Amino acid sequence: MESTKISIFCPATIANLSCGFDVLGMALEGIGDRMNVSLTQEKGVQITRITGGDLPMEAEKNVAGVAALALLDAAHYQGGVAIEIEKNILPGSGIGSSAASAAGAVWAINKLLGDPFTPLQLVGFASLGEALASGSPHADNVAPALYGGITLIRSYDPLDIAKVHCPPLLHAALLHPQIELKTSDSRSILKRTISLEKGIRQWGNVGGLITGLFTEDYGLISRSLEDRIIEPLRSLLIPGFDDLRQAALKAGALGFGISGSGPSVFALTTGPEVALNTEKSLINCYQSLGIPFKTYTSAINHRGVRLWNYQTDSVK
Amino acid sequence: MESTKISIFCPATIANLSCGFDVLGMALEGIGDRMNVSLTQEKGVQITRITGGDLPMEAEKNVAGVAALALLDAAHYQGGVAIEIEKNILPGSGIGSSAASAAGAVWAINKLLGDPFTPLQLVGFASLGEALASGSPHADNVAPALYGGITLIRSYDPLDIAKVHCPPLLHAALLHPQIELKTSDSRSILKRTISLEKGIRQWGNVGGLITGLFTEDYGLISRSLEDRIIEPLRSLLIPGFDDLRQAALKAGALGFGISGSGPSVFALTTGPEVALNTEKSLINCYQSLGIPFKTYTSAINHRGVRLWNYQTDSVK
Known part of the structure; x- marks a missing residue:
């Protein structure tokens, strides 16, 4: 018999994109995990190797x-899978580390089984993995990880996802302050009610951002990258946030905000050069704080999780 | 010397479009006022005739x-204007009657003065007229009346307006129950705070509606025409609202909601035939209630206020 092993790239993602709390997300090209997945005769899921992160086996x-497991159960698959995970996205960084693993696993298994499920269904399975990490089955990282580009979760119940046009010039610069910040803590700082006035401003900005993305109006994108609801609370947990914002905007970034629930922060730019300038400014700004950090620049990933290679071995 | 009189069409408009409270609006082709405007040597604004509505002169x-007056003041114009208004949009109907008058006046005067102001500035002047009618300078009717098509107010402070793509098949059916419902009363029924959960659903829907409009995805448009914040409160003031919704959706409408602050209700459809079917269903549904009503169907107006004719007379 034959055994097929699939090797994939799983992109990091920026959830929320400032105004789009819990609904918008974007996939990155330059940062991602690698996973190897193969079908096994033994039932169940075996995680055979994890490098780059201290995660449960x-x-x-x-x-x-x-x-x-959720996918295999829905597929009524009689066998199982073996998964190797090479983490490059640091767990707890706020750029979709758990989402990359969950999205990668379901994407690869679906591929190996002959694509029985739609991308929307894959998001549903992957969200169950996300629920384990954060306590709620949010999909704003797994959706862009699976669809690529920029995605909108119109609704969670029922799950309804749309792809938003992504202008080709868009790039991102990110800074990850290496402090611990659990998604569940970042959620508990939020208030359960908001003023109608702030709500109107937020859906005006979501509308503006999406209109700007479709019309490739970078000015409108820039003006719409604003969040007066979540960011004022969560940014309190990120040392130097206001200075980082000023540094990013001074370097020419379109906008600046918290990536997902943090602690990573992101800036969007037009083109790779502004992204590199912005990265430099973020580094300069943060060096004096004495907090270890990493920075990245990245183009937007338009395809989502993708194949690196197939290996088919004869098994005796 | 010469005196130029300009005759214009001022479209009715549907504000909010369900999920887009205070930010979205759409102009109609088939319903509108007519206005005649001319420059005068005498300073100030004279309203010389109003037909079709009992409005202050x-x-x-x-x-x-x-x-x-706001426009003339900003233009430092030494003369004045004379305005005749032929109302076809019933005041208090909820389809932008006051906005049509305010938008028409500023559009025509701007034209007569040689276009010194941008459409954005015209919205600002017209909003001051709206403030008189409703107590707040909202722009979600005047913006589509001036820009045409579907508009988004990203922000009121500073005023920031974007045009959203409008799929060619989109049509509207409307029913106006002839009950009195003041905009100020419709606003006072609203709560000042909303749950974060409902906020997320609302900005997901705004994002979905705008994405659906740009991609001409009528299914997504239909699913996004939902409002769980304002409509549950305001619909209490509109007799038969739930039955009207069911009638519209049964007739094949994409969605159904309150036009602006009501009492008119609207349905969006794909094409004029479904709009006519929807109108019939709304009529059938409402006939038993004993409340006088009017209905309309309309294509979308893509140009906003427009010229009917110029008349130039020699004045002795």
Whole structure:
């Protein structure tokens, strides 16, 4: 018999994009995990290797494992899968580390099984992995990881996802302050009610951002990258946030905000050069704080999780 | 010397479009006022004739007058204007009656003065007229009346307006229950705070509607025409609202909601035939209630206020 091993790239993602709390997300080209996935005769999910992160090996406690189990269960698959994870996206960084693992696992298994599920269904399975990581099955990282580009979650119940046009010049610069900030803590700082006035401003900005993306109006995109609801609370947990924003905007970035629930922050730019300038400014700004950090620049990933290679071995 | 009189069409408009409270609006092709405007040597604004509505003739108490005065003041114009208004949009109907007058006045005067102001500035002047009618300078009717098509107010402070793509098949059916419902009353029924959860749903829907409009995805448009914040409160003031919704959706409409602050209700459809079917269903549904009503169907107006004719007379 034959055994097929699939090797994939799983992109990092920026959720929220300032105004689009819980609904918008964007996939990155330059940062991502690598996973190897193969079908096994043994039932269940075995996580056989994890490098680059101290994560649980038991399938039921691992986001990739939980997502994979949900898919296998829905597929009534009699065998199982073996998963190797090479983490490059640091867990807890706020750029979709758990989402990359969950999205990668379901994308690869779906591929190996002959694509029985739609991308929308894959987001559903992957969200169950996300629920393990953060306590709620949010999809604003797994959706862009699977669809690529910029995605909108119109509704969670029922799950309804649309792809938003992504202008070709768009790039991102990111800074990851290496402080611990759990998604569940970042959520508990939020207030359960907002003023109608702030709500109107937020849906005006979501509308403006999406209109700007479709019409490639970078000025409108820039003006719409504003969040008066979540950011004022969450930014309190990120040292130097206001200075970083000023540095990014001074370097020519279109906008600046918190990536997902943080602690990473992101800036969007027109083109790679402004992204590199912005990265430099973020570095200059943060060096004096004494907090270890990493920075990245990246183009936008338009395809989502993608194949690196197939390996088919004869098994005796 | 010469005196130029300009005759214009001022479209009715549907504000909010369900999810887009205070930010979205759409102009209609089939319903609108007519106005005649001419420059005068005498300073100030004279409203010389109003037909079709019992509205104040004093400029300072008339929405068109207030808007016109704001523009003339900003232009430092030494003369004045004379305005005749032929109302076809019933005041208090919820389809932008006051906005049509305010938008028409500023559009015509701007034309007569040689276009010194941008459309954005015209919206600002017209909003001051709207403030007289409703107590707040909202722009979600005047913006589509001036820009045409579907407009988004990203922000009120500073005023920031974007045009959203409008798929060619889109049509509207409307029913106007002839009950009195003041904009100020419709606003006072609203709550000042909303749950974050409902906010997320609303900006997801605004994002979905705009994405659906740009991609001409009528299914997405239909699913996004939802409002769980304003409509549940305001619909209490409109007799038969739930039955009308069911009638519209059964007739094949994409969605159904309150036009602006009501009492008119609207349905969006793909094409004129479904709009006519929807109108019939709305009529059938409402006939038993014993409330007088009017109905309309309309294509979308893509140009906003427009010229009917110029008349230039020699004045002795």
